[in-house]
Amino acid sequence: GAVVSQHPSRVICKSGTSVKIECRSLDFQATTMFWYRQFPKQSLMLMATSNEGSKATYEQGVEKDKFLINHASLTLSTLTVTSAHPEDSSFYICSARDRERGHQETQYFGPGTRLLVL
């Protein structure tokens, strides 16, 4: 239970293009999802909190116009990296909370998306 999927698992794109990453909660509804970024051999950095039906809350230093987040339903949040540049290459991971299962603060993570911008 508490399965979170991400698509695509990896993507290679040209500099200047936009890339959309989907995060889905497969067996539960998630009013809140989170987007993280992980650089090699470093910890997970929270980018933003995605709230269903409202605007995302971005962490300090994260450009909201560059990383567009849409949480249109209780099972889907999307992260769009606009006008991607090589420095945006990273591992992006989403997570969601399942309020019906376990502790309300536990987040369940997707498998991640490896983005490489050429």
Add this chain to the structure above:
Amino acid sequence: DQQVKQNSPSLSVQEGRISILNCDYTNSMFDYFLWYKKYPAEGPTFLISISSIKDKNEDGRFTVFLNKSAKHLSLHIVPSQPGDSAVYFCAASAWPGTASKLTFGTGTRLQVTL
């Protein structure tokens, strides 16, 4: 300011023995703590958690201990198995509620040897 610290970047343990991973935190508002296991190029997998009203939580081979006065928690894995080799992150949450966030440590790479 690193509010959650895992001071040991790596740990090597023999199969069958106990693995002890440590985590320290500075924010006294943290009241819920979690451990995640992560393989390369995969998302973290939830292992075990503990609320600040407890000092121990056990689930199979995994036990988490919390020492609130020392702001320290540890994860014990007994017995350690080769499949436990991964990076382990501790995480903490400050405000239970609708929008609380997890703060992660920097991770400890556990290597279980034969």
